[in-house]
Amino acid sequence: MQKIILILLLVSSSLVFSQNKETEKILNEGKLLFRLEKGSWYGTDDMLERFTTKKDSVGGYLSYETTENKINTIFFSRFNSNKILVRYEFDSFPKPIPIKIDTLNHNATNLEKNLISIRQDATDRAFSNEDEFFSFYENTALNFIPVITNKESNVFVLTGPQTSGVVLIGNDYKLSYNKKNEFIKKEKIHNSMLQFSYTSDNKENPTVSTMHSHILTDYISSTDICTLLLYKNYVEWKQHIVISKNDVSIFDLENESLFIMKKKVWEKIYKNEKDKK
Numbered sequence: 001m002q003k004i005i006l007i008l009l010l011v012s013s014s015l016v017f018s019q020n021k022e023t024e025k026i027l028n029e030g031k032l033l034f035r036l037e038k039g040s041w042y043g044t045d046d047m048l049e050r051f052t053t054k055k056d057s058v059g060g061y062l063s064y065e066t067t068e069n070k071i072n073t074i075f076f077s078r079f080n081s082n083k084i085l086v087r088y089e090f091d092s093f094p095k096p097i098p099i100k101i102d103t104l105n106h107n108a109t110n111l112e113k114n115l116i117s118i119r120q121d122a123t124d125r126a127f128s129n130e131d132e133f134f135s136f137y138e139n140t141a142l143n144f145i146p147v148i149t150n151k152e153s154n155v156f157v158l159t160g161p162q163t164s165g166v167v168l169i170g171n172d173y174k175l176s177y178n179k180k181n182e183f184i185k186k187e188k189i190h191n192s193m194l195q196f197s198y199t200s201d202n203k204e205n206p207t208v209s210t211m212h213s214h215i216l217t218d219y220i221s222s223t224d225i226c227t228l229l230l231y232k233n234y235v236e237w238k239q240h241i242v243i244s245k246n247d248v249s250i251f252d253l254e255n256e257s258l259f260i261m262k263k264k265v266w267e268k269i270y271k272n273e274k275d276k277k
Contacts (some may be wrong), residue, residue: 001140020260024218027258028146030225034061035071036145038062043073046098047086054085062119062146064111065092070099074112076202081116082108083193100193109146117181119146122155125175125186133186135171137193139163153177159193167196167231172198173222182228189221190214219260220249222262228253 040063048055059078063071072088077083084107089100108116124133124146134142137159145156159171170190178184200207214220220242228240232253242249248266250259 008208010112020129023258023260026219026222027225029222031229031256032065033145033158033226034229035093036063036065037143037158037226039071039073039088039090040143040145042090042094042096042098043075043086043088046088046101046121047075050101051086057085057233058118060116060123060144062144064113064115064148073098074108076108076116078111081120083090083110084112085268114148114153114181115146117152117244118148118155118177119144119216121156121177121181121183122146122175125183126157126173132203134173135193137171140168140171149189153179153181154225156223158227161195165198167198167227167235169194169196169224169227172221188216189210191216196235196237198231198234207237209241210237211243214244218244218247220251220258225251225258229256 018220040061043063044061047058047061054075055244057077057079058075059081061073061075063073066072066089069092071092071094073082073088075086075091077085084105085103087105087272088098089102090098125141126144129136134143134157139162141162142159143158145158147154147156153176155175155177156173157173159168170193171181172189173186174189175186176184194212196210200240220240223239224242228251235253238253240251241255243266246263248261248263250261251257252259
């Protein structure tokens with residue numbers, strides 16, 4: 001199996017652009033979610049260190065991409081969600097040190113108000129969980145990422161670990177809203193949650209690739225890509241594979257590239273390598 005994975009690494013690196021419009025959207029969306037989460041990570045670290053007196057007043061936070069392709073991270077008040085306590089500006093690819101920190105302009109912009117509105121609605125729906133749609137696991141936390149584009153408004157919900165050394169895939173959701181910030185529907189992206197260790201116990205034969213299967217969707221999800229990119233510098237594996245009913249998605253963590261092949265092609269490669277043994 002390890003040899004087959006190495007062959008697929010070569011295949012995916014040489015055929016990076018074997019995608020359709022749908023998978024290209026997934027890749028771009030996944031990279032955006034990753035950059036938004038990076039902004040939130042760095043903004044939270046700075047806020048907790050620099051503005052300790054504001055911590056108890058924070059009602060929530062979120063990140064969004066500006067028209068200048070920068071990432072803004074805001075922390076809004078728990079007493080008035082339209083009041084911004086701290087606003088950070090990061091590069092398009094966020095780095096730990098922000099470009100700008102604004103604590104004076106407390107008025108939320110229209111975009112910020114809309115993002116806060118759908119995030120708050122998604123948070124309320126998840127934690128009230130009246131229909132038991134959402135699942136909660138020990139030593140994990142739900143992360144809410146609102147995204148508004150010209151075409152759609154969604155809140156992506158990811159499950160993050162509260163212990164080190166593991167990557168969580170699954171237990172993620174998408175809530176959709178209309179232009180008036182009214183809730184439309186919610187959907188599960190995965191049916192369950194999987195846990196992957198950063199490294200294997202076998203130091204002489206480290207993990208080359210990890211994989212999981214999809215039942216609900218044909219391809220790797222944007223939330224998968226976001227999670228994999230968030231932890232790419234911590235894990236020893238360089239590739240993640242998602243197997244669905246008809247397709248196999250191969251995501252290269254180093255090149256941040258996505259390659260799709262038909263499952264029958266994957267099975268043929270596997271069979272050919274097995275026959276050689």
